[in-house]
Amino acid sequence: MKSKEISPFYQQVYDIVALIPKGRVTSYGAIAKALGAPRSARLVGYAMNNSHQFNPQLPAHRVVNRKGLLTGQHHFHGTPMQTLLENEGIVIKDLQIQNFDLVFWDPLENL
């Protein structure tokens, strides 16, 4: 565990996630695509898994899968993603974001 450096890909993921505006969400695939790796959506999710050790404040709760489903909530320790998102004004029903197309935030648009 002496590797404290973050891969460029990871750094890009963290940067984009950190840019997600409040009350908006994005998908792993969208971030991956923004980085030029639309097929590496899993890597984005994996990056989030390690993000807590690099950027513990990272709003990973604003990142959901392409279906708007709050997957990986079990990885969260403490406040569930649903509560955090609802606190930002996002409506969620059974871990499913309502009006997902309305709250969806495209990183490519911000780039």
Place this chain on the structure above:
DNA sequence: GAGGTGACGACCC
């Protein structure tokens, strides 16, 4: 050093 896994996504049937 090698294999298996994974916060997903797209393609195929």
Place this chain on the structure above:
DNA sequence: TGGGTCGCCACCT
């Protein structure tokens, strides 16, 4: 149109 399977690339054991 819907369900099932494979692929991606990096991290972890």
